[in-house]
Amino acid sequence: MNPHTPGNLNSLQLGQVTDNADPQERGRVKVRLFSTAMELWASVVAPSAGTNYGASFVPRQNEIVVLAFVTPELPLVLGSLWSGGTSRPEDADPQEEHYVIRTPEASVLDFDDGDSGPKIKLTTRSGYQIIIDEGNGGEVTIERGEQSVKLSSSGIDVRSSGSVNIDASSITINSATVTVNASMSRFSGVVQADTLIATSVVGSSYTPGAGNIW
Structure with a gap:
């Protein structure tokens, strides 16, 4: 034959x-x-x-x-x-606790079962990342350059070199205290408060009423 x-x-x-x-x-x-x-x-x-x-x-x-x-x-x-040379992704670890999937366009899904705790990292060619880390109390991080959102046991941290916009029909915040550090805070429409404590009040107009000092 x-x-x-x-x-x-x-x-x-x-x-x-x-x-x-x-x-x-x-x-x-x-x-x-x-x-x-x-x-x-x-x-x-x-x-x-x-x-x-x-x-x-x-x-x-x-x-x-x-x-x-x-x-x-x-x-x-x-x-x-793997055919030798540079065929194996550089992210791949010869030890068993590290597993990597890498696409030809350099998107990487990285599983790390190291001693610090299981971690999963998704990275794009531009360096954008989503990281899920069960070590150090557990963290979930989304990163895009200088912008990031981090969820951890201590709270949620949002960082941005640009603006942060929230658009919703209504927003409710429940907290013992709310601290805003800004050179100026601007509100459109009506601001209503049960109690207002201020060291000074500046306004183009003032409407006297019950409880107001005038």
Whole structure:
């Protein structure tokens, strides 16, 4: 039998992806086998694959993959191999407590099960981050440059180098005290208070009434 025919492909094989645009839209990739001169379309094994749900990690062109043959005509891609050099993401840690998923566009999902406590970090190419850290009492942080929101056991911290806008039909604040540090606070409309204590009052007009000093 010709060694280049599918009939002899009954073991694990290595190959290189040459195309991942499946004309039948079945999620297959075309692979050139290293052991023969042939190319074939192969389905990709996934952790979960159902109707409108599942995990999709389709190998890209030039990735080195491992194939198994259920039958000579039914190849399956079991996974991909790091090919040395710079192929492995620099974020990946050889120790078992560090797991990384990195996309070709440099989006990184980092799972760290280190001694300080489990941590999950999502980072985009521009450096925007979402960090969930169960260490140090537990923190959730959203960062975009100099802007950040941090939720921790001690409270919520919002930082911004620009403006912070809240738009809602109504806002209710329940607190023993509210402190505002600003050179000027401006309110439009009516300000109503049960008790007002001020060291000085400046206004263009003043309406006397019950309880007012005039």
